[in-house]
Amino acid sequence: xxxxxxxxxxxxxxxxxxxxxxxxxxxxxxxxxxxxxxxxxxxxxxxxxxxxxxxxxxxxxxxxxxxxxxxxxxxxxxxxxxxxxxxxxxxxxxxxxxxxxxxxxxxxxxxxxxxxxxxxxxxxxxxx
Amino acid sequence: xxxxxxxxxxxxxxxxxxxxxxxxxxxxxxxxxxxxxxxxxxxxxxxxxxxxxxxxxxxxxxxxxxxxxxxxxxxxxxxxxxxxxxxxxxxxxxxxxxxxxxxxxxxxxxxxxxxxxxxxxxxxxxxxxxxxxxxxxxxxxxxxxxxxxxxxxxxxxxxxxxxxxxxxxxxxxxxxxxxxxxxxxxxxxxxxxxxxxxxxxxxxxxxxxxxxxxxxxxxxxxxxxxxxxxxxxxxxxxxxxxxxxxxxxxxxxxxxxxxxxxxxxxxxxxxxxxxxxxxxxxxxxxxxxxxxxxxxxxxxxxxxxxxxxxxxxxxxxxxxxxxxxxxxxxxxxxxxxxxxxxxxxxxxxxxxxxxxxxxxxxxxxxxxxxxxxxxxxxxxxxxxxxxxxxxxxxxxxxxxxxxxxxxxxxxxxxxxxxxxxxxxxxxxxxxxxxxxxxxxxxxxxxxxxxxxxxxxxxxxxxxxxxxxxxxxxxxxxxxxxxxxxxxxxxxxxxxxxxxxxxxxxxxxxxxxxxxxxxxxxxxxxxxxxxxxxxxxxxxxxxxxxxxxxxxxx
Numbered sequence: 001x002x003x004x005x006x007x008x009x010x011x012x013x014x015x016x017x018x019x020x021x022x023x024x025x026x027x028x029x030x031x032x033x034x035x036x037x038x039x040x041x042x043x044x045x046x047x048x049x050x051x052x053x054x055x056x057x058x059x060x061x062x063x064x065x066x067x068x069x070x071x072x073x074x075x076x077x078x079x080x081x082x083x084x085x086x087x088x089x090x091x092x093x094x095x096x097x098x099x100x101x102x103x104x105x106x107x108x109x110x111x112x113x114x115x116x117x118x119x120x121x122x123x124x125x126x127x128x
Numbered sequence: 129x130x131x132x133x134x135x136x137x138x139x140x141x142x143x144x145x146x147x148x149x150x151x152x153x154x155x156x157x158x159x160x161x162x163x164x165x166x167x168x169x170x171x172x173x174x175x176x177x178x179x180x181x182x183x184x185x186x187x188x189x190x191x192x193x194x195x196x197x198x199x200x201x202x203x204x205x206x207x208x209x210x211x212x213x214x215x216x217x218x219x220x221x222x223x224x225x226x227x228x229x230x231x232x233x234x235x236x237x238x239x240x241x242x243x244x245x246x247x248x249x250x251x252x253x254x255x256x257x258x259x260x261x262x263x264x265x266x267x268x269x270x271x272x273x274x275x276x277x278x279x280x281x282x283x284x285x286x287x288x289x290x291x292x293x294x295x296x297x298x299x300x301x302x303x304x305x306x307x308x309x310x311x312x313x314x315x316x317x318x319x320x321x322x323x324x325x326x327x328x329x330x331x332x333x334x335x336x337x338x339x340x341x342x343x344x345x346x347x348x349x350x351x352x353x354x355x356x357x358x359x360x361x362x363x364x365x366x367x368x369x370x371x372x373x374x375x376x377x378x379x380x381x382x383x384x385x386x387x388x389x390x391x392x393x394x395x396x397x398x399x400x401x402x403x404x405x406x407x408x409x410x411x412x413x414x415x416x417x418x419x420x421x422x423x424x425x426x427x428x429x430x431x432x433x434x435x436x437x438x439x440x441x442x443x444x445x446x447x448x449x450x451x452x453x454x455x456x457x458x459x460x461x462x463x464x465x466x467x468x469x470x471x472x473x474x475x476x477x478x479x480x481x482x483x484x485x486x487x488x489x490x491x492x493x494x495x496x497x498x499x500x501x502x503x504x505x506x507x508x509x510x511x512x513x514x515x516x517x518x519x520x521x522x523x524x525x526x527x528x529x530x531x532x533x534x535x536x537x538x539x540x541x542x543x544x545x546x547x548x549x550x551x552x553x554x555x556x557x558x559x560x561x562x563x564x565x566x567x568x569x570x571x572x573x574x575x576x577x578x579x580x581x582x583x584x585x586x587x588x589x590x591x592x593x594x595x596x597x598x599x600x601x602x603x604x605x606x607x608x609x610x611x612x613x614x615x616x617x618x619x620x621x622x623x624x625x626x627x628x629x630x631x632x633x634x635x636x637x638x639x640x641x642x643x644x645x646x647x648x649x650x651x652x653x654x655x656x657x658x659x660x661x662x663x664x665x666x667x668x669x670x671x672x673x674x675x676x677x678x679x680x681x
Contacts, residue, residue: 006519014524023186031190067520074518097514098188101473101527102180110473110512110528117472118509119348121308128315128466 001059003096005070012112013105020099027095042088049085135161135379136676138401138416140386140431143239144658145645145665146422147364147372148282152669153420154377158676161414162369163384163403165423166212166235169242169365174355175208179474183207202232202612204243204353212236212243218560222567229568230610231426237382238365239424240612241658243353246333246361246479247505248288249655250279250299250663254490258500258651262493265545268650269622269631270667272299278663278670286362287340288659289480290332298327298485298503298655304337306330307346312464312508312533313482319594326487326590331480331505334362334659343367350477361479381414383407386427387563389419389435389641398641404561418640418672418681422665425646426451426551429617430566432628432643433553441618441635447628448552450545450619451568452652454611455576458603459504460587461536462596469510471531481507484537484590486654488582498578502541503654504587508533535596538603539583542654544575545616549608570608580605613657615649633668640681644668 003015003024015021028036046069050058054065061069073089076082100106116123136158139149146162153160180186189207192200199205199213214233223229234240254261256268256275276299283302291306307330309317317328335352336345343366344358352361359366372378383406390413392399400415421428429448433439439447486501493499510533516526549570557565572580584601591599621627624636629648635641644665646657653660675681 007524008521010521010524027185027188027190030185035190070519093519098186101512101514102183102186104179104181107180107473109524110471115470115472117476118310118312119472119476119478122311122314124311128311 002092003099005066006093006096007100012109015096015100018100018103018105020096020103023099024092024095027099039088039091042084042091045084045088133161133379134415135159136416137161137418137420137672138163138414139420139422140401141239141422141424141427141645142237142369142380143364143422143424144241144244144362145661146239147241147368148662148665149420149422149644149669150372150378151368152666153672154372154375156673157377158673159377159379160372161379161381161416162372163386163401163414164235164237164239164380164382165385165406166237166239166382167406168237168382169212171355171357171366174357176349176351176354176356178208178354198230199232201230201610205232206351206354209243209354220557220559221565222554222557224569227569227571228607229570230607231568231614232609232612233424233427237380238363238369241363242355244658245656246335246352247483247656248290248301248332248334248659249483249503250301251653251655251660252297252299254297254486255651255653255655258653262489262499264499266619266621266623266626266650269620270664275660275663275667278667279659281666282659282662285341286334286367286662287336287338287343288332288334289337291329293327293329293485295327295485297490301332301659303332304340307333307335307337307478307480309482310507310509311467312535315464315466316482316508316535316590316594320484320590323593324487324590326484328482328484331483333480335479336360341367346479348476348478350475350479352479384412385561385563386423386431387411387434387561388431389440390415391436391440391638396638398638404563406561409561418676419642420669420672421641421643421647422645425614425617425649426566426568428643428645428647429551430553432618433551434564441628441637441641443637444625444627446619446626448617449547449550450616451549451551451570451614452543452545452616452649453570453608454613454652454654455541455543455572455580455605456539456611457606458580458584458601459506459536459538460584460591460599460601461534462591462599464508464533464535464595465597466595467510467533469531469533471510471512473512481505488579496578496582498575498582500542500544500575500579501654502539502579502583504537504539504583506535506537508535510534535591536602537587537591539580539587540611540613540654540656541576541579541583543652544573545619545651546573551617568609572605572608577605613646613652615646615652615657618643618647619650620648621650632671633664634671642668642672
């Protein structure tokens with residue numbers, strides 16, 4: 001769910017469509033124990049914060065409140081009180097970006113729309 | 129100890145230079161044994177066409193550093209090819225506490241030619257005769273004119289794509305057609321030419337753009353370091369070693385971890401190589417009339433140091449000393465707002481960048497307190513905004529649509545040969561095969577650091593002069609070794625009191641013992657060294673063939 005909030009389905013598939021949640025679960029299971037525990041404590045912090053702010057754990061919040069919480073965390077650099085939450089957000093975002101943009105759906109999303117790779121050289125006769 | 133056959137020649141190492149030594153000697157009719165410390169591989173072991181989503185960890189293996197805490201730092205050591213790189217636990221070495229050295233090694237048939245950077249530049253007389261120009265160090269015992277026919281032979285056989293520039297500082301090779309520059313690179317080339325008169329050229333790479341000897345041109349799939357099923361870049365197993373095999377004169381001995389050169393006390397000549405079978409640990413020996421070390425700079429020197437008290441062929445005392453690497457890790461980068469960015473992910477991807485040859489100390493000998501010079505490698509292409517802020521549909525859109533044309537230049541700087549940068553044998557540490565290991569003592573000197581600073585400022589100025597926005601000076605000096613251009617430690621020279629090898633890579637002390645890999649370097653220049661190592665190897669083998677024919681070895 002968190003992954004899908006970070007990269008949702010739009011006109012193209014989102015993180016969940018690309019099974020990024022499964023990749024993140026697998027990847028976390030392979031991390032050294034401190035990486036895993038940091039993630040789990042981050043999840044706990046997120047629920048604690050959601051309860052303090054909105055009275056319910058994160059998964060049960062309205063979509064508007066979920067967005068509000070993530071907006072706070074994504075923009076709260078340097079706020080010591082929210083440090084654990086911002087670090088958690090950075091970790092889950094990093095994993096989501098890794099999982100999504102290395103998936104078939106993610107690569108297709110990037111390359112759609114008649115783009116031409118730059119690899120074969122300038123096609124403008126050097127006029128820039 | 130089991131002794132096997134006697135050969136005309138043994139080549140230790142199957143990489144870029146070992147492949148050439150094997151090809152040249154077998155084609156001249158010599159029987160040759162090539163020893164390789166690692167296993168055989170076949171094209172089935174290539175992984176360049178595996179898509180990221182087919183990889184368990186999507187290319188971000190969190191376990192890679194467990195067995196390879198040093199190798200895993202290298203960009204080329206990846207999830208799918210990490211086994212080509214040495215296991216650092218089995219292959220230890222030491223350094224002084226405050227002087228790290230990143231030694232990147234591959235033990236596998238083909239060695240580092242499987243995953244090398246493929247950038248191929250000749251050295252010029254400004255490099256070979258650098259000491260005469262500025263008074264520092266020793267000249268090489270060879271000139272560009274002497275090496276030129278051998279450069280040409282190598283270039284014609286392996287295929288180098290690139291653009292002629294008629295610039296003596298960086299002599300042109302025999303080229304296949306160049307790869308194309310991107311829009312951003314053309315902008316940079318034209319502005320830098322107009323404002324500074326400096327050259328920006330497409331990278332010269334050992335990658336085919338035309339078919340050659342049954343090898344196909346590059347199809348731009350991207351990750352060359354994972355192998356190439358069309359054999360479009362030079363790697364020894366499918367070019368030089370293959371040719372050697374076709375002569376019927378080659379014996380390939382893989383999983384053979386060479387430990388020392390065996391000497392014949394009666395004749396004062398080398399009689400063979402002792403090695404340990406990598407998998408069974410059984411010690412063996414092969415015998416030959418000529419020994420050619422192509423084991424890589426530090427492995428060849430380690431072999432010599434382990435072959436006699438005080439080091440074999442070391443009457444000069446120079447063995448192990450004058451270790452060099454290119455200083456890199458910094459430059460400048462920025463964005464090109466004049467270009468509309470429509471970035472692309474994955475293949476097709478040109479496996480090459482641009483090159484700016486040395487312009488410092490070309491007419492003069494000193495600039496801003498340093499001698500010698502540097503070149504840049506870099507490139508310009510549109511990138512996705514992967515670091516976009518926020519999340520949700522807005523983030524997803526931003527990643528795709530707020531990409532920028534980026535440009536970067538990175539320095540590759542010359543390193544002066546200094547006696548104080550040296551390797552020695554550890555008395556109290558061995559590797560997994562019981563072979564004493566190296567202690568590597570290396571740090572940058574004042575000249576490298578001054579040159580590095582100048583190069584970063586010059587890179588930023590050239591970008592600014594090209595209309596690049598948000599120009600940033602980047603990086604810090606690399607950890608020595610990490611450019612993987614380690615050279616020196618058994619240098620060539622005319623004077624047997626100051627050098628280990630003569631002008632034909634023959635040790636001054638043992639007439640049938642040769643070292644033709646990067647250990648032979650008398651100065652580092654600033655160009656990527658592999659092309660020159662190969663040309664030097666071919667020149668040395670020409671000499672070996674002639675001396676062998678006359679029975680003089």
